[in-house]
Amino acid sequence: xxxxTQAQTEISVVEKEDVTLDCVYETRDTTYYLxxxxxxxxxxxxxxxxxxxxxxxxxxxxxxxxxxQKSTSSFNFTITASQVVDSAVYFCALxxxxxxxxxxxxxxxxxxx
Amino acid sequence: SAVISQxxxxxxxxxxxSLTIQCQVxxxxxxxxxxxxxxxxxxxxxxxxxxxxxxxxxxxFVIDKFPISRPNLTFSTLTVSNMSPEDSSIYLCSxxxxxxxxxxxxxxxxxxxx
Numbered sequence: 001x002x003x004x005t006q007a008q009t010e011i012s013v014v015e016k017e018d019v020t021l022d023c024v025y026e027t028r029d030t031t032y033y034l035x036x037x038x039x040x041x042x043x044x045x046x047x048x049x050x051x052x053x054x055x056x057x058x059x060x061x062x063x064x065x066x067x068x069q070k071s072t073s074s075f076n077f078t079i080t081a082s083q084v085v086d087s088a089v090y091f092c093a094l095x096x097x098x099x100x101x102x103x104x105x106x107x108x109x110x111x112x113x
Numbered sequence: 114s115a116v117i118s119q120x121x122x123x124x125x126x127x128x129x130x131s132l133t134i135q136c137q138v139x140x141x142x143x144x145x146x147x148x149x150x151x152x153x154x155x156x157x158x159x160x161x162x163x164x165x166x167x168x169x170x171x172x173x174f175v176i177d178k179f180p181i182s183r184p185n186l187t188f189s190t191l192t193v194s195n196m197s198p199e200d201s202s203i204y205l206c207s208x209x210x211x212x213x214x215x216x217x218x219x220x221x222x223x224x225x226x227x
Contacts, residue, residue, distance in 0.1 A: 035215060043203065043223070047215030091155065098209060100146045101216055103156045 002027045004094050004104035012110045013082050021077040021107045023092030029053075034068065034075040035093040035101060045091075051075060082111045115140050115210045119219030126196055126226050133192045134222045136206035141186035147179075150203040150221075159204075162189050196226045 003026040013019045025034065036048040049059060051068050059066045063080045079086055089108050093101040118137045126132050136145065144163055148156040160168040160181055168181040182190040193200050206219045 033214075044220050045205070045218040047213070047217070050214045098144065100158045100161055101156075101207070102158070105155045 002029075002032075002094050002102045004092050004102055006090075006092055006104035006107050008107045009105070010108045010110070012112065015083060015111055015113050016081050017111075018078060018080050019082050019109065019111075021079075021090050021092075021109070023075045023077065023104060025073050025075065025092070025094045027094060029096055031096065033095050033097065035095075036066065036075075036077050037091045037093065037103075038088045039091065039106070040088040048077075079109075082109075084111050084113050087111045114215075115142060115208050115217045117206060117208065117217055117219040119206055119222060121222055122220060123223040124225070126224065128197050128226055130196055131192055131194045132196065132222075132224060133190050134204050134206075135190050136188070136219050138187045138208055140210070142208040142210060143186070144209065145183065145189045146207040146216075147181065147189075147191045148205045148207060148218075150205065152202070156205065159191070193224065196224075198226045200224065201226045 005024045008022055032053045034051045038046040038048055049066055056068050065078045067076045087110050089106045091106045092104045095101045116139045120135045144161055146161055147159040149159055150156045158171050159174045159179055160170045162168040162181050162183040164183050164186050178194055180192045203221045203223050205221045207216050209216050
């Protein structure tokens, strides 16, 4: 069975701090995909990234970066120089091609000014 | 990437009644997924809907309570039947084929049952 664990329920930081959101996954499949979504207070789900199991290169997009390590089954997300607008719930998710996403419980990030 | 129009965006319903939620996609998609997000919780998959066949339900969800229609490759409905306050949640539909291979989600239906 597939499972995603986000052990951090809530994180609070002050603006400009760096913050890392942890994601650990379980799957028996050799081919799988990992995702991060942002859900701001308005409620919509915003896609951030998809990673396939064969690509362990780290990804950087502006202030966002992702570290994928198959050895530890982790796909962690770092926000550099956090801003108030980063306050949201962040979900890590997992799937096989074409199947539904399995979500972690989410991490609520609060960034104060 | 696919764009989903989900209706209604919110509703307040009396217990014992039913609500039908619609999702219209601007392109043809093979599978559509329906999720429930209870207050303060993560997203839980209700069912997967393929066109032309019965939906496949996850454990804990049954067709009598959550009947799903998938008449064509761009449209699906989810009905929440015989509602109780415990059904108060956000319901979302989703399809594959978003930007950069992400999954696209509808804007959600915020349901309150009183």
